[in-house]
Amino acid sequence: MSDFQRMTKEELHTILNETEQQIHDIRSELELRDNDQQHEEVESIELGEEWSPVKWHQVRTFFQMVLEELRK
Numbered sequence: 001m002s003d004f005q006r007m008t009k010e011e012l013h014t015i016l017n018e019t020e021q022q023i024h025d026i027r028s029e030l031e032l033r034d035n036d037q038q039h040e041e042v043e044s045i046e047l048g049e050e051w052s053p054v055k056w057h058q059v060r061t062f063f064q065m066v067l068e069e070l071r072k
Contacts, residue, residue: 004012 007015
């Protein structure tokens, strides 16, 4: 005779609910860790200058032109 057979329906429901909550908590933790790992991997990517959509020398030149226009 198993332990489950000796338990009341209420006790079985309680165990089931607690187990389902633990499974939910574990899945949430796994998802959180997966997201953290993805963020870490993305942050560790080093892009060379050729990958940058911004050409900083052009930005600097643009602002110099704007400042010159404002000073007129």
